[in-house]
Amino acid sequence: MRYTAHDYQAQASEFILDHKEAAIFLGLGMGKSVISLTAIWELILDYFTVARVLVIAPLRVARDTWPAELAKWDHLEGLTMAVAVGSKKERLEALATGAMVTVINRENIPWLVAHYGDAWPFDMVVIDELSSFKNPRAKRFKELTRVRPHLNRIVGLTGTPAANGLMDLWAQFRVLDGGERLGRYITHYRNRWFTPDKRGGMQVFTYKPREGAEEEIYEAIADMTVSMKTTDHLTLPPLTMVTQMVEMSEAEARKYERLKKDMVLTLEDHVIDAANAAALPGKLLQLASGAICTADGNHVTVHDRKLDALEDLVEAANGENLLVAYWFKHDLSRIRERFPHARELKTSQDIADWNAGRIPLALIHPASAGHGLNLQAGGHLLVWFSLTWSLELYQQANARLFRQGQDQPVTITHLAVRDTLDEAVLAALEGKDTTQERLIDAVKTQLSEEK
CATH class of the missing domain: 3.40.50.300 (P-loop containing nucleotide triphosphate hydrolases)
Structure with a gap:
């Protein structure tokens, strides 16, 4: 199928090309996969600045959506993809192909990092549903952070970056920029922009943003972030x-x-x-x-x-x-x-x-x-x-x-x-x-x- 990009899709793909660290916050159904694949195609086959890309996604999205998107659009011809999901044997076979793009489910990130060790082969990572890395205690967060220095480029995609509050943003940006914008440690982020909310005695259970914090946080991440709403760019049915x-x-x-x-x-x-x-x-x-x-x-x-x-x-x-x-x-x-x-x-x-x-x-x-x-x-x-x-x-x-x-x-x-x-x-x-x-x-x- 011939790809005719909406203006916002062309803008988002260009943003990925121009930024080594990019957070793409697009509304639901706006085509984050094809936006990313379009940029990946250019980075690998046109600019030659990237050799191998790892896409991390929810299991069914990794297995079904990304391969379907690659097969769907004519302009992505020449880009090779392997899907590393399923049994260990199936994952190893996928990795052995040396495809330009390897798609893996997020649960297997710790396995992948352990498998490659210091021989990490991917110079770019795309995280589909970046919000699934909002928990800094999760093993997937810790292992991806460990290999972050090996990456030249990283992209985070999501339509819901802070569905449960601004506290969710810290871990997501810690993965993307190593803590440059929101701080290397969540305690620093919390102390700078939040105040205690619910507590029991000396123990604080929840925090709330202090006055003006929302605007300051958005300003801190603005240079690496594209944010658009579905309703601003697409005409959807009632x-x-x-x-x-x-x-x-x-x-x-x-x-x-x-x-x-x-x-x-x-x-x-x-x-x-x-x-x-x-x-x-x-x-x-x-x-x-x-x-x-x-x-x-x-x-x-x-x-x-x-x-x-x-x-x-x-x-x-x-x-x-x-x-x-x-x-x-x-x-x-x-x-x-x-x-x-x-x-x-x-x-x-x-x-x-x-x-x-x-x-x-x-x-x-x-x-x-x-x-x-x-x-x-x-x-x-x-x-x-x-x-x-x-x-x-x-x-x-x-x-x-x-x-x-x-x-x-x-x-x-x-x-x-x-x-x-x-x-x-x-x-x-x-x-x-x-x-x-x-x-x-x-x-x-x-x-x-x-x-």
Whole structure:
């Protein structure tokens, strides 16, 4: 296919060419992969300034999206790519090809660094979903930081650089520039731009930006950062967000209230125990979804209200393909039991079949299918069976359908049980206040209101 770049895509590719360290913050569905590959092609085959490039991405994006993008566009001809995912044997075979571009999933970064040691062969790294390197304690962060001196160029791509707050930015830029702009140590970053927020005695649990910090941080990273919003550069089809409220019976609602107040509930022969305030929101969200995990690793069903609502939506779709996002494992098993034809999108073939219109009811988990997958060709209807409080995963999952290339109006429907924590999660997502502490506070607020 012939590539005709949008102005913003040409600008972003040029920015990568002109900057050895680049953070590309582009909105969801704006084509970060083809932007990067276009720059890589020029750096390797035109300017000869780069020899081998490593692309780090979420597993399915590494396996499916990057190879598909390379094969899709005519102007990338001549660029070779190997995909180093799967078994150790498969990864070693991919590395042995010596391809110009090697794509690997982020979980295998520690293995890759250990495999090459001091003989690190890549002079450029592209991190697809830079936000997955926001935890400085994660092994992937530490190992990539270790090989950073071997790199001549590095690019970070994401649409959600600070979904949970500005504190997330430090580790991402520490990987990119070695700490030049935001400091080499998170304590220095924190002391410079943040003040203590929530604390218990002398222990500080959270920090909040001090006045003016946001503008100063953005100014510090501006010289290496391109940031654009999807809505500023693309004309997307209409998006409709719908919340369908689901009602529990009085008996079911009493079980929810008992768990919320007592943090313990007996269901059949199982004692459901929320060990502490941090565990309670998860238990309540499970119960709202219709089932709850037991100590033996199974689950006990409380109600089928969301399954009934999903059945109505399937019928109302009238033959249109439906993509359903679920959060809990028992959601998956219960949906499959009610809809035997439902198919989880796990493999490359699953994704190809969905995009070809061959899967009328597809299931995805936002943590494994939230980033980078192109699913817009398969449908335009998304249902959130159960919710996540992660704004990043929520936005990324929605962007699987609401993105460039979608030619039909998109409808996203949330199934929420009335008078449960589902409503608090939706409010948190809408207000972009999505930390687990927000949910704990929501439970405390509900309890205090009832006293």
